[in-house]
Amino acid sequence: MAVTVTDLGRALHAIMRANSVTDAYHTDVVKAYPAVAALLKGAIDTGGWLSPSASQFGDLIATAPSRSILAAIDAVSPFRRSKPGVDVLVSMDRPAAAWRVETQPIAVTNWNFTTVRLTGDKSIAGIVVTSVEASKELGPEFTRQISNDAASEINYAESSALLDVSNDGTGTAPASITSSGIIVESTGADAASLRADLNTLLSQYRGDLSRAVWAVSSATAVRLALAGDSLGDADVNMTGGFFAGLPLCSANGVPDNQVSLIDASGTVLFDGGVSIDVSRNALLKNGETEILNLYQGNYLGYKFVRVLDWETGRPDSVASLVGIPWTATPAP
Numbered sequence: 067m068a069v070t071v072t073d074l075g076r077a078l079h080a081i082m083r084a085n086s087v088t089d090a091y092h093t094d095v096v097k098a099y100p101a102v103a104a105l106l107k108g109a110i111d112t113g114g115w116l117s118p119s120a121s122q123f124g125d126l127i128a129t130a131p132s133r134s135i136l137a138a139i140d141a142v143s144p145f146r147r148s149k150p151g152v153d154v155l156v157s158m159d160r161p162a163a164a165w166r167v168e169t170q171p172i173a174v175t176n177w178n179f180t181t182v183r184l185t186g187d188k189s190i191a192g193i194v195v196t197s198v199e200a201s202k203e204l205g206p207e208f209t210r211q212i213s214n215d216a217a218s219e220i221n222y223a224e225s226s227a228l229l230d231v232s233n234d235g236t237g238t239a240p241a242s243i244t245s246s247g248i249i250v251e252s253t254g255a256d257a258a259s260l261r262a263d264l265n266t267l268l269s270q271y272r273g274d275l276s277r278a279v280w281a282v283s284s285a286t287a288v289r290l291a292l293a294g295d296s297l298g299d300a301d302v303n304m305t306g307g308f309f310a311g312l313p314l315c316s317a318n319g320v321p322d323n324q325v326s327l328i329d330a331s332g333t334v335l336f337d338g339g340v341s342i343d344v345s346r347n348a349l350l351k352n353g354e355t356e357i358l359n360l361y362q363g364n365y366l367g368y369k370f371v372r373v374l375d376w377e378t379g380r381p382d383s384v385a386s387l388v389g390i391p392w393t394a395t396p397a398p
Contacts, residue, residue: 135225135281135317136337136374138306139328142279142313145335145376150186154334155179156379182334184375188240189338190223191371192216193350198364212368218318220340220372225319228376229281229326231388240376243333244326247384248272252323255391257296263387264310264325273329273383280314281326287316289392325387332380338373345369 139145148154158178166172194212201208227239231249235241250267253259271278282290284304291302301308306315312327320326345367350358360367378384 134221135315135320136228136335138315138317139279139281139330140335142315143277143328143330145330145333146379148182148184148334148336150184150336150375152183154182154184154379156182156332156334158380180379182377182379184334184336184377186336186338186373186375188238188375189371189373190220191369192219194368194370195350195358195360195365196368198346198366201366216368216370220370221317222319224372224374225317226321229320229324229386231321231324231386240374241378243328243376243378243384244324244386246378246381247326247386248382250385250387252387252390257293260293260297260390267327267385267387271327271382271385273327273332273380273385275312275329277329277331278312278327279330280309280312281320281328282314282316282324283320283322284316284318285322286320286325286390286392287314290314321388323388323390323392325390327385329380329383332383333376333378336373336375341371341373343369343371 136145146154146156156179158180159175162173162175164173194216196208196212223239227233228242229244230242231244231247233239233242234245248267248270250263250270252263254263287302287304287306290297290300290309291304291307294300298310300310302314304316306313308314346360346365348360348367350360350367352358358365
């Protein structure tokens with residue numbers, strides 16, 4: 067996400083610089099194409115999609131401190147990338163390989179495929195409204211605060227939909243990658259129970275451990291850090307670390323009573339990035355009857371849209387320990 071939005075911001079700034087050149091450089095070429103010059107100037111001056119506020123807001127969302135659990139997992143255990151409408155074959159079994167002597171037959175994998183086709187029609191979106199005066203007078207720091215809030219909401223919605231085992235896809239979000247995976251019910255929150263439950267989870271897990279990553283909420287990461295050596299080798303902090311010898315990623319939005327183990331190569335992902343739009347001229351509807359006129363109220367609206375879609379082709383590459391009763395945690 068960060069790369070997409072940052073590159074977008076740079077491109078918009080380049081367009082704005084080109085627009086300023088048209089003001090000073092009145093050549094025959096510019097005069098011959100007045101419609102192009104008017105389009106650029108109009109898009110910028112009216113607070114449209116190419117406005118400085120849009121690119122600045124996008125850059126700040128990309129650098130916001132809120133963590134994306136999807137990006138954190140993908141950095142350690144990459145997802146299988148695709149585009150909408152493209153059939154992707156995901157193997158249910160690992161490929162076979164065996165030693166042989168020359169002239170002997172080569173081992174052939176008994177491939178068992180499932181087909182995944184993403185629609186790419188789902189997104190996380192919202193509109194942040196502020197006053198034009200605040201945006202002008204308070205400057206970049208005010209815009210940074212708004213962008214941090216927007217990034218937090220995007221990442222919370224993303225994390226919740228991606229990992230909540232109760233998200234079966236009947237709503238507007240894609241089904242979570244944990245909903246069809248292996249589920250182990252917690253037997254307790256003390257160190258002995260957690261160790262036993264995680265051993266049960268590992269015995270049922272069919273993903274590739276060399277690609278596996280733990281995914282937990284920020285609160286659960288702190289609890290695992292508090293447990294320390296009582297859970298074995300736990301080098302964990304609020305933003306991640308290592309747990310039981312495997313990388314751990316954390317973010318708000320992941321259910322607090324859940325620990326998931328993920329081999330992301332079994333999941334197909336489409337990430338369309340984030341688009342930013344800024345407008346002063348719009349009617350916003352909140353609920354059934356309440357309408358806000360941005361122009362009349364001298365407001366500024368920042369619209370952000372994150373396009374995402376995913377589907378798990380190999381369900382047993384994800385395993386989750388659920389229902390951990392942290393509130394009843396006794397001393398280790």
